[in-house]
Amino acid sequence: MGRMKYSIGIDLGGTFIKMGIVNEKGKIIKKVEIESKAKEGPKEVIKQLKQGIKLVLANNLKKIEGIGIGSPGLINSKKGVVENPPNFPGWEKVNLKKIIEKEFDIPTEIENDANAAAVGELIYGAGKKLKSFLMVTLGTGVGGGIIYNNKVFRGDTGAAGEVGHITIDHNGDPCNCGSLGCIESYVGNNYLTQRIKKDLRQNPDSAIIKLVEGDMKKISPRIVHEAALLDDPFAKQVIADTGNKLGHALASAINVLDIANIIIGGGVAGFGKLLFDSVEHSAKERVLIPIKPRIKVYPAKLKNEAGIKGASALVFYKS
């Protein structure tokens, strides 16, 4: 066996900055987590990044091939510039690549966090054997990234893959983005949880209520999944309906992209196999006939610390 390779992955967030040394199989061997001072502007965040990297590198004997950063906002990954990340006031344009490379003399790659998650699955996860796939992240928001022929498909500005803002009903519910009927407004975590809490009033016998011992704050996709496995009709219907709507939205994307492999991760993916089956079924039902037999939905493999792992994968993906 050849010598194992290592990189540093940095998950730059508005709440936490997480980073770690990751081996080329996607295993984190050292981790640092810092509360993000995003509100204090770029200078402070850059200081935090440098301190964090120094902490990660302290006592490290492994050769580090590179540093990968997954960041929110508009990223020019060629130049390494991060533009106006949401929740990072005062940024405008910051050339993070240059700054980090100058400080540490280690090659640095930057991508937006959705694309980094897709690269993570490509290098370490469910996309290892796929040439092209659509990565969907189901969290508070519904995000995504496109891998096409083993490369990130970036579009004009690197923002491609925003599957959360495919509309399934152009006269539908208002979405945070300003449009109507976006799939995010139906299956985003907050919306979903709200809806479940509301609908549970009409379903007082649901196993969900027993599982959370009456504490509605404990309701999560995992709990709903558990209830569904106990054959709870309400829980099963919530998951089927979520999968159905998501499948319909993805069918539009699949017809446009002619990419039939879908990887789904994020918190709402805690709905489990029932969700994946429902998405696969309803997408198959709606796509053009020649595409139907190729539709395949996979659960994401990177779960905990997917952000660090995805960012670290940018290094191995480039090389």
Add this chain to the structure above:
Amino acid sequence: MGRMKYSIGIDLGGTFIKMGIVNEKGKIIKKVEIESKAKEGPKEVIKQLKQGIKLVLANNLKKIEGIGIGSPGLINSKKGVVENPPNFPGWEKVNLKKIIEKEFDIPTEIENDANAAAVGELIYGAGKKLKSFLMVTLGTGVGGGIIYNNKVFRGDTGAAGEVGHITIDHNGDPCNCGSLGCIESYVGNNYLTQRIKKDLRQNPDSAIIKLVEGDMKKISPRIVHEAALLDDPFAKQVIADTGNKLGHALASAINVLDIANIIIGGGVAGFGKLLFDSVEHSAKERVLIPIKPRIKVYPAKLKNEAGIKGASALVFYKS
């Protein structure tokens, strides 16, 4: 000025096979049109193709750089194989590239007709100065092709760009494809014309009726456009509604692709500037904020014989 280059473009259709010699500026200098014997199987069509090319080449003194073929169906453009084109019984897989190259010793390129139309606009038309755009063809069907960084974005099988089957209402009208609420089921030519005829009963004063002199068979997008220019409220409403729905569908595609330039051609584009403005306005309204300022809708420049021109452009595009 250097010597002008020439290619042969072939528009392989189920009703007509059209071909011509086209110069590198997109001008057809000789044309042949044959009634397609598609129903009689691939051997007969191949015979027609060879005869047609011989006719086009007769007395030709220009050097021909290559032959481009735009074909319906699933195309493996690398291998040059045409698979099961709709309305061409008995094809399964035919390596047209090999057959034509063997007969004429001229390099031959094959693409599906929607992608060829996009390449036509890229090389000769509205896409000449664009690196990436989404080509939309509004006819009986609503088709499309994607140009990304000056190349056809093909997806898994070359079928990418099927914008006609983006749903705008997942519980909406049934589409011929088997899904519900596809944009094609609202703005496809047949559907539109039917709807206009029906709605005219409630609008007996519409200028459309005067323009067609009461002959409802004469109703066409151009006539509706003419009526709209006469300030006919019904005609203006039809065009605005068409543009609105199309804009909403395209917003989904634009959010996924992060490609903000749209070129629109085909018969329904006869609605004219009113349609383009309406599409641009409603797409802008619905896409994610960072994309809004970049949205631009262009009318296609290739109109008559766009099929021949697009196919011929495959030669100049590859070289």
